[in-house]
Each structure stands twice: as structure tokens, then as C-alpha cells.
Amino acid sequence: MSDPDDADDEVTAETAGEGDRSPxxxxxxxxxxxxxxxxxxxxxxxxxxxxxxxxxxxxxxxxxxxxxxxxxLRGPDLFHHFERTGAPMVPRDIGLVIGETGIARGDRVLDAGTGTGVLAASMARAGASVVTYERDPEFADVARENMALGGVADAVDVRTGDVLEDLDGLEPSSFDVCTLDTGDAPSIVDYAPTLLVDGGFVAVYSPFIESTREVVTAAREAGLSNVTTRETIQREMQFDDRGSRPSTAPVGHTGYLTIARNE
CATH class of the missing domain: 3.10.330.20 (Vcp-like ATPase; Chain A, domain 2)
Structure with missing residues (x-):
């Protein structure tokens, strides 16, 4: 997989001496x-x-x-500096999405549940072109501003609306990856075999186990393969003069990530 920041390095090299307007x-x-x-x-x-x-x-x-x-500006900085319209996906979960689906330069991604737009921007920085849907018009406007701030406005098409209502406008087998962070993810998963290329991936991020189970059921009924769900947990380590041990702070649970493949 390509380094998400390789594209930035190329731009910097090409524009050295011209003045780079990137933040x-x-x-x-x-x-x-x-x-x-x-x-x-x-x-x-x-x-x-x-x-x-x-x-x-x-x-x-x-x-x-x-x-x-x-x-x-590097990819993880987007999480800290984008204007927020809710709780954005954290960097470690974004890394899992990109790593598990192999998102890279030239890929086309369908994303639903834009929110702050950290995931969409991160995928664009990995080289993908992204079409992302956000139902709330005000949230969509903030996401567009964030895309400009992150230097990926040309690579991310932020659309206001529900992807389920716009399926007729989406060309079949035109996406390499579909990423979902929205309550109606199971309904969108039903259409994954139509939307995705052969071998394409669906990645669904869910905060609750009940909705995760619905996603898994929908993926299996749609005929997707390699359906796998993992809880995303991270535990910080502490190092001091007394020794080394895991932090006594609560375990860092953020959500459930389901990956499935169209083949």
C-alpha cells in the first residue's frame, strides 16, 4: 500500500520554488x-x-x-485541526480501514456518513478519489471547508443527501471500496455487490454491537465474502523509574469495524 503522505511529498517536490498554498x-x-x-x-x-x-x-x-x-500538515493532524460536527473517526481506526481495504492511488471510494470528513480526507491523501454523502446540509458545508483546509478538495466530492436516494445516479461496479459510518449501513450494504468492482471491499464502522450484527447479516445475505468484525481497542503503556506496565486508564474502545469483500 502506498504511503498516505507520498502524494504530499511529490507535490512539495514539484512546486518547490513556486510557492505551495497548502496549509x-x-x-x-x-x-x-x-x-x-x-x-x-x-x-x-x-x-x-x-x-x-x-x-x-x-x-x-x-x-x-x-x-x-x-x-x-500530515494525515493525523486532520483529526486535531478539522472543524468538528461530531466525533470524528480516530486515526487508529482510519489506519485499519485503509490497511484492511488496501486503499491506494487511483482507487475510487464511496463513503456515507461524512461527518467532520477526517476519513474521507485521509483516503484522498492516500491517493483515492472519494464521493462522500452527508445528510445534514450544515455538516456537509463544514466538510467541504475541511477538505479545502486539508488540501484534498479536488479529490473529495462532498454531496448533501442520502446515498440510498441517489443510487440511480451511481454507475454500477464503479467503486473499489465502500466505507460506511451511518445508521442505515445495513441497507447500503445490500447494494454493495452492484456498486463495487470484483474484489472490492466494504468497511463499516459501527458504535453499537446491535447495528454491527445487522451489518454482518446484511453482508452475508448480499453474498459478500470474508465478512469479519473486530472491536477496535487500544491500551496505552506507561514507562517510569518503577517499571513498565499498561496504563490503569480505561481501555480505549472506540467501535466495531466490519470488513467484507465483493467476490
Whole structure:
């Protein structure tokens, strides 16, 4: 699978000397600000003018003399800096979706339940072109702004509406992957064999086990193969002078991920 940030490296190399308008991060200690070249940023540390030709690694000073370092925006930063319309999918779960489905350059992805758009943007940064559906018009507008902020507006088509009501407008066998984070996922899974190419994948993210079971049933009845569900859990480790052990904080459960294949 290609590195999700390879495309950014190529763009940086091709546009070196031309001025890259992609947003950058300004970092000082534990502070991070996402800004676009040419913008002005004001904080309690002073006002900072970001040059049009700003580059990662540059050092910029506010008018009060406080220095910020410039860092290139990377995929996980989207989770922290996109405007939120709800709880976005966390980076580790996005990694599972991309890793389990093999999303890469040239793939076409159908996504339902855009929300903040972190998953759609991450898949676009991996090289895919994404058509994503969001029912709430205000949420869809925020997602479009986030796509522009993430530098993937050309690769992500944010559509306002319900994908089930737009099936006639979708060409059969035109998607390599279908990603779903929506309550009516079982109904959309029914159409996966029609929407997906041979060997294409469905990835469904569900917060509740009841809806996950419905997804699994729908996938099997639709004739999809290799239907697998995993609970996504992560446990942080602690290292100190006394020794090493798992954190005593609650185990980091986020949801259930179901993967199935069209073949």
C-alpha cells in the first residue's frame, strides 16, 4: 500500500520554488495552529504574518519576538485541526480501514456518513478519489471547508443527501471500496455487490454491537465474502523509574469495524 503522505511529498517536490498554498502548522511547545500561506495569525504571543512562500522547517517570529516553527500538515493532524460536527473517526481506526481495504492511488471510494470528513480526507491523501454523502446540509458545508483546509478538495466530492436516494445516479461496479459510518449501513450494504468492482471491499464502522450484527447479516445475505468484525481497542503503556506496565486508564474502545469483500 502506498504511503498516505507520498502524494504530499511529490507535490512539495514539484512546486518547490513556486510557492505551495497548502496549509501548514505553526508549532511552539504544545501549541499548534493550522494556517494558510499568506494569512495573518494573531495570538497572545503576538501577530505573525505567514509568507506566501513559507516552507516546512522555517522559523517565524511574531511582532513580539516569539518564534514558531513551521511543520507540514500530515494525515493525523486532520483529526486535531478539522472543524468538528461530531466525533470524528480516530486515526487508529482510519489506519485499519485503509490497511484492511488496501486503499491506494487511483482507487475510487464511496463513503456515507461524512461527518467532520477526517476519513474521507485521509483516503484522498492516500491517493483515492472519494464521493462522500452527508445528510445534514450544515455538516456537509463544514466538510467541504475541511477538505479545502486539508488540501484534498479536488479529490473529495462532498454531496448533501442520502446515498440510498441517489443510487440511480451511481454507475454500477464503479467503486473499489465502500466505507460506511451511518445508521442505515445495513441497507447500503445490500447494494454493495452492484456498486463495487470484483474484489472490492466494504468497511463499516459501527458504535453499537446491535447495528454491527445487522451489518454482518446484511453482508452475508448480499453474498459478500470474508465478512469479519473486530472491536477496535487500544491500551496505552506507561514507562517510569518503577517499571513498565499498561496504563490503569480505561481501555480505549472506540467501535466495531466490519470488513467484507465483493467476490
Amino acid at each position: 501548514v502548522l505553526l508549532v511552539r511547545g504544545d501549541r499548534e495552529y493550522l494556517v494558510e500561506p499568506g494569512d495573518e495569525m494573531g495570538t497572545d504571543l503576538g501577530v505573525l504574518d505567514v509568507p506566501e512562500d513559507v516552507r516546512p522547517g522555517d522559523a517565524l517570529e511574531t511582532h513580539l519576538g516569539d518564534e514558531f516553527r513551521v511543520r507540514r
